[in-house]
Amino acid sequence: MPSAPPPVALSGRLAVPIDIDLLAASVRFDPVSQVAEVSARLELRLPGPAGCPVFDLRQPIDEAALDGTLLPPDALGYCDMGAGEDARMRVVDVACSGGSAHQLELRYRLGTPEAPGALPIGWSPGGVSWDLLMSDLEPGRYLEMWFPANLCHDTLRIELDVEVVGTDRPHVLLANGAVDENRPGAQWSVRYPRRYTSLSPLLALVPADEVEVRHCRTEAAGKQLGVKVAALAGTAGDLDAVTADTSAWLSYFAARYGRFNGSDFLAVLWGAPRGMEYDGATTTCAPALEHEVFHSWFGRGVKPACASDGWIDEAMASWATASRRAATGRFQAEELGLDEEPSLLYPPHPWSRHTPREAYGAGSRLLSGLAYMAGGAAQLRSALAAWFKAYGGGAASTQDLARHLESWCGRDLGPWWDRYVYGEDGTAG
Ligand SMILES: [Zn+2]
CATH class of the missing domain: 3.30.2010.30 (Zincin-like)
Incomplete structure (x- = not known):
């Protein structure tokens, strides 16, 4: 099951997770002035206790309103939720009651997202090149780079209107949603499927001649x-x-x-x-x-229940495809005892939001050990098919994977999870 992180007490306020029902945003690119203006609206609800709503947006905010009441932008400031500065969130400095529904409206200009490894919008004469360019490897690198968003456990409707103005140069918009081209080469409406989360949508806007x-x-x-x-x-x-x-x-x-x-x-x-x-x-x-x-089967077919479960799909993809970053070859089945180097694949803090780079190498080594326990690569591949059958179209957690594979491997996988997923070397008291 997808899971929201718990509320966090921050200097007299309780910062609480939200459910987002809808993100509706319009983006207007002007290649002549090299400005991209956004108007965005979130429809949200507090699923749990009363408190200050938490979301993220890695762009400076110019104007904000909650339920029609203007807020100064610094009333939506960044806060470290305990998982480090890079994993910071924005907390709306308004106390809302538990279960209440709200509308948050924001206006801002798109710049380079305030997240590690993010790239700027590409401007050219009469043209714009823009890619959502997400990454699992750094916090703040999903939809929140460009639009107000939740962490990746939350499904929502996403409606984007995109326009390029002031140029005759036609553009092409590519997206994994329903695209209506309202003005050829210049204006589009994109509606993404309801099962999407902040890590789902692809959008690339490029000059048609490129x-x-x-x-x-x-x-x-x-x-x-x-x-x-x-x-x-x-x-x-x-x-x-x-x-x-x-x-x-x-x-x-x-x-x-x-x-x-x-x-x-x-x-x-x-x-x-x-x-x-x-x-x-x-x-x-x-x-x-x-x-x-x-990954359209494992990673975005079965999605991670929370960001820390993101190691699962890199481990599977590294083991089952010709991945250069795999520790072992494709479909390896090699005995794995409890004496190899421990690896931390699951960041422990509930507000953590990155996949450790060890997910590829140590993750594929773990899967090769699991293939050995399951009786070979063919059995582990059948276990992956059963995993997709059980969770495809939804989300699954690190604990779900242990339970799933225990029946295929015929043993308690707790000691392997402790050492190779949670990074415990067995010497802690
Ligand atoms: Zn991958």
């Missing part, structure tokens, strides 16, 4: 899927070949692990040597394509 797009259809486990592959300028390689590879990976994963959630897959290719997964979508370099498509 992108090449291919469409095809493929059959995946008896279901027709639309496949769209967009190559940004600077992408090396043959777009038709990458489109064929994308279709093949989709068919293969559907056959082995279960039916794809949704009816369309979107891949945005770039030249940079990196990749990121979204629900039924990826932005990636070609060598990471298999790993990122796999």
Whole structure:
């Protein structure tokens, strides 16, 4: 089950998690003045006790109003919730009663998000290049980089209106939601599926002369899927070949692990040597394509119940695909005792919100040990298919995974979780 972190007492105030029902935002890009203005509205509710609502937005706020009453921007200041400065949240300095519903409206201009590794908007003559460019590896790198948002456990409706003004240069908007093009090349409405969370939506906006797009259809486990592959300028390689590879990976994963959630897959290719997964979508370099498509089953098909559960999908993807960061080869099954180096894959603080980099190497080593216990790689792959069947379209936790795999491995996995997931070396008193 997805889980919100607990309330935090902060100098006389109780900062409480919220449920967001709707994020509705409009973004207006003006390439001539190189300004992007946002007007955003959150419909939210306090699911638990009374207190000050907590959300995040890694942009400086110009104007704010709660339920129609103006608030000074410093009444929505950043607070360290105990998981460190990088994992800070914004706390609305208004006491709200438990169970109450509210509307928060914000206006601001988009700059480079105040989060580690975030990149600025790209401006060119008459053009804008903008990518949500999320990351699991650093806190504050999901939707909250650009829009007011919750942590990644919360499902919400996301409605974005995007406009490029003051230029004749047409643009292309790519998104893993329903896109209506209201003014060709210049204005779009995007409506994302209701099951999405802050780590789900892909959006890339680029000048039309800097992108090449291919469409095809493929059959995946008896279901027709639309496949769209967009190559940004600077992408090396043959777009038709990458489109064929994308279709093949989709068919293969559907056959082995279960039916794809949704009816369309979107891949945005770039030249940079990196990749990121979204629900039924990826932005990636070609060598990471298999790993990122796999995440539409494990990571964004089954989502992490909270950010600290994010190690699970990197461990699975590193073990089951040709991942360069894996400690062992694809589908390794190698005995794992309780004497190897401990690893911390699950950050313990409930307001933590990053995936440790050890998730790839130590995570795939753990899975190779679990494959050995399960009787081989084929058995562990069947266990992954059963995991997807049980949790696909929803979320699952680190504890859920231990319970799931215990039946496949025929033993109590507690000691392995303590050492290789929670980082305990057994010497603590
Ligand atoms: Zn990954």
